[in-house]
Amino acid sequence: MTLHVYVTLVTTDSYVPGALVLAHRLRDLGTNKHLACLVTPNNVSSQAKTWLSQCFHDVISVDTIKNESTTAMTNLTLLGRPDLIETLTKLHVFRLTQYDKIVFLDADTYPIRLIDDLFERPSFSAAPDIGWPDCFNSGVFVVEPSLTVYSDLIQLASKKGSFDGGDQGLLNTYFDNWPETSAHRLPFTYNTTPSASYSYAPAYVEFRDKISVAHFIGKQKPWHYQRFADGSVYQRDNNKNDHLQLWWDTWDKHFDKMTPAYLLSTTRTIPLPHYHHYPLLSTPSTSNHPITSKKENVQSIWHDITSSSISSPDKNNFSNFQPIIKNQYHRQHYHHHYKVLEWE
Numbered sequence: 001m002t003l004h005v006y007v008t009l010v011t012t013d014s015y016v017p018g019a020l021v022l023a024h025r026l027r028d029l030g031t032n033k034h035l036a037c038l039v040t041p042n043n044v045s046s047q048a049k050t051w052l053s054q055c056f057h058d059v060i061s062v063d064t065i066k067n068e069s070t071t072a073m074t075n076l077t078l079l080g081r082p083d084l085i086e087t088l089t090k091l092h093v094f095r096l097t098q099y100d101k102i103v104f105l106d107a108d109t110y111p112i113r114l115i116d117d118l119f120e121r122p123s124f125s126a127a128p129d130i131g132w133p134d135c136f137n138s139g140v141f142v143v144e145p146s147l148t149v150y151s152d153l154i155q156l157a158s159k160k161g162s163f164d165g166g167d168q169g170l171l172n173t174y175f176d177n178w179p180e181t182s183a184h185r186l187p188f189t190y191n192t193t194p195s196a197s198y199s200y201a202p203a204y205v206e207f208r209d210k211i212s213v214a215h216f217i218g219k220q221k222p223w224h225y226q227r228f229a230d231g232s233v234y235q236r237d238n239n240k241n242d243h244l245q246l247w248w249d250t251w252d253k254h255f256d257k258m259t260p261a262y263l264l265s266t267t268r269t270i271p272l273p274h275y276h277h278y279p280l281l282s283t284p285s286t287s288n289h290p291i292t293s294k295k296e297n298v299q300s301i302w303h304d305i306t307s308s309s310i311s312s313p314d315k316n317n318f319s320n321f322q323p324i325i326k327n328q329y330h331r332q333h334y335h336h337h338y339k340v341l342e343w344e
């Protein structure tokens with residue numbers, strides 16, 4: 001029997017919510033395939049591993065592959081994602097020869113429909129990247145593991161490095177004939193990046209019903225969003241993204257009201273999705289809004305939080321709010337991030 005497996009990767013606790021929702025969603029869509037999650041020993045807590053092992057058939061511990069060269073750091077800075085220093089760990093997927101065929105999915109992907117047909121695609125298949133369609137995006141790919149390819153990739157990483165500092169640059173250098181081989185080119189609907197949909201909005205409207213996988217690329221992940229008391233996701237931009245709501249619907253389906261609180265009380269290291277128990281603190285406006293460019297405004301929001309009359313059992317547990325403000329602030333004003341953290 002051929003062993004077909006969906007594989008994802010978690011190198012930090014901060015991506016655990018993504019992996020949990022992904023596994024549940026794949027099952028909700030009716031797949032009978034095996035589900036596996038790669039985890040690294042350093043930044044994934046044992047609490048997180050327990051949760052993952054309840055959702056995945058296999059939780060496989062792998063070494064961190066860190067790209068610490070100066071060039072890698074420069075390239076990742078160019079990409080605006082210095083946090084992706086460990087994504088070469090994804091290369092371990094190539095050496096999972098205990099499986100015959102793998103559909104790899106980033107922890108920030110969300111299947112819209114059953115995608116088992118991907119296992120019929122040849123190795124190596126991937127979909128174009130929205131930023132440079134002659135490169136593939138490495139958040140979704142189909143592969144037959146091979147130790148030779150794995151060691152070639154490791155060698156390439158140490159000799160030549162990755163042009164973006166992450167796995168995507170390296171894989172595109174290795175599979176450099178990909179843009180010319182149509183059999184290996186998955187439709188963009190298998191790796192649609194709604195967070196970047198502004199680049200061709202009319203196409204997004206025209207083809208949205210054909211989307212198979214949404215991929216929330218970039219710094220802002222679905223589990224970072226605030227929600228209104230009715231559970232709807234709070235989105236600032238006019239470019240509203242329905243997929244975000246679907247992601248949260250899956251979260252709500254599988255994790256009851258008490259789950260996040262329970263998790264937070266047992267470990268404070270997993271930044272779990274912000275539960276909608278908390279209403280938004282203020283109506284969006286330029287002067288009094290969580291997303292603000294001024295330190296003073298952040299301070300005033302902090303004051304709103306600490307003195308608010310919101311009645312919630314966790315009213316005094318302000319640490320629940322803190323990550324949200326950090327994240328929103330980070331997204332808008334990346335360069336001030338560390339200053340703000342210090343200030344907090």
Ligand SMILES: O=c1ccn([C@@H]2O[C@H](COP(=O)(O)OP(=O)(O)O[C@H]3O[C@H](CO)[C@@H](O)[C@H](O)[C@H]3O)[C@@H](O)[C@H]2O)c(=O)[nH]1
Nearest residue numbers: 009010011012015087106107108138139166167168217218
């Ligand atoms: O702190 C981290 C960072 C990454 N990951 C894992 O690595 C994946 C890639 O990181 P992600 O934040 O999803 O990157 P993207 O925003 O999707 O950026 C692009 O660039 C990355 C680096 O080349 C590629 O890995 C992605 O597939 C590609 O879409 C995640 O989904 C997780 O599975 C973690 O577990 N913890």
Ligand SMILES: [Mn+2]
Nearest residue numbers: 106108139217
């Ligand atoms: Mn991703």
